[in-house]
Amino acid sequence: MTEAKGAGVPVGAPAEDLSFEEALARLEAVVARLEKGDEPLETALELFEEGIRLSRLLTAKLEEAQARIDEVVADGAGGTVLRPFEPGDAGEDDA
């Protein structure tokens, strides 16, 4: 994760389908480039814009998950479905 990974990504590529890791790596790379201070103003601003976009994406991803516990079950057709997990009252075992 890291600069090596993010630095090769062209500036301004769409950020929406990045994973958290990828977005974080790119933000790190963008910040590193900007901190060097030798980019032309126009590029610097593009980098800044991308950084802001990444920052927002990352923050959104942190809130994305829903606080819940599901149970995965086979749907009988070779796939799986999630349904809310109801802790049974079968009692506790020691496992």
Next chain:
Amino acid sequence: MLRSDAPGRLRPRGGAPIRHDRRIMTVGELTSYVKGLLDGDPFLADVWVKGEISNFRHHTSGHMYFTLKDATASVRAVMFRKANQRLAFRPENGLEVIAGGRVSVYERDGQYQLYVREMEPAGMGSLYLAFEQLKRKLADEGLFDEALKRELPSLPRRVGIVTSPTGAALRDIVTVARRRYPNIHLVLSPALVQGDGAPADIIRALELLSARDDIDVVILARGGGSIEELWAFNDEALARAIRACRHPVVCGVGHETDVTIADLAADRRAATPSNAAEMAVPRKADLSWKVGVLTGRLERALRALVAERMKAVERLSLSSALARPSRILDSRRQRVDDLSRNALLSFTRQVEACRMRRDALAGRLEALSPLAVLARGYAVCRRAADGKVVGSVALVRPGDAVEVEVRDGVIDCTVGGARRKADLMEGEG
């Protein structure tokens, strides 16, 4: 039978008596006699023998044939399929074992042998040996290689859990996971975690999670227990299922001191179920902090970069003013404006672009207040025809329409003429 007749006379089949007191037997009769002796001996019906295995052969029929030997002697042994299926470990040459069974004769070869009913390694538990054997086998195969270990995601979208739905392990995992990441989404795949059917059930549960694309990491866990209770996690097929799982697996079985084959096969080994949850679930506060720090650095970096460019402009302006008496101050001022404009044109054009995309941005750009640049009297000049920022005299010709954006609006202008900097210098010098 034979014994009751001996030493009486017998008439050998198909021939005249050779000696009256001599009794001739067939090989089969002799062997059968000896076998009868051994089979009838209550002591030999149930013996325990300690020896080292050699000439071990596991026949395709499922039966095991081997020799037990010590320094002075050896004895043939056989362990039929039905009996050896219950072995926890794999017999192998050189292994010292204690074998229990009966002694009898294999009539075809005329050889007495030990018919082994049960067997255990001498000097250690068979479970321990079985564990060591499986561990060595899978290690030799490379199944535990570091190179196979996958990194855990820094932010899993959903965390899969394979464990008993009623166990303390699940409770511990949920508690730790929610403390670290309050809005974490957990997906339980319930499984039997002990007993004969447990390995197959754990594999099934693991496969359900592996099939899903919305799971990013899987916790495989079970609370503490005896070695027998944890035995399901020392299963070869389970080890392979862990490696085959499409998501990285964190294994937390038993207590700190328990190491299972599943632990070794997993991408990360946790000491306990709680510890597994700590590894699989990031602390949300840490991640937010990281994003915040990077965003702060981003803003400071841009601000520093802009300030640097501004300073360069002002330095130039200052040195020009000192070098040039007030006579040319007006034209100087004009030139500074030009230069500043050159430096800031692209920047301010981007500011405009940003403003239009403001809804998509964090709104932090405004906080940075690049518009203040316009407020300070700088302007952006664009070609009216295509909106291209005029960063060079080469971009305009006399008569072109340009739009000059200032703090509070746009001034429509027409280019009267353009001079290069060099010309300007000459003209003034």
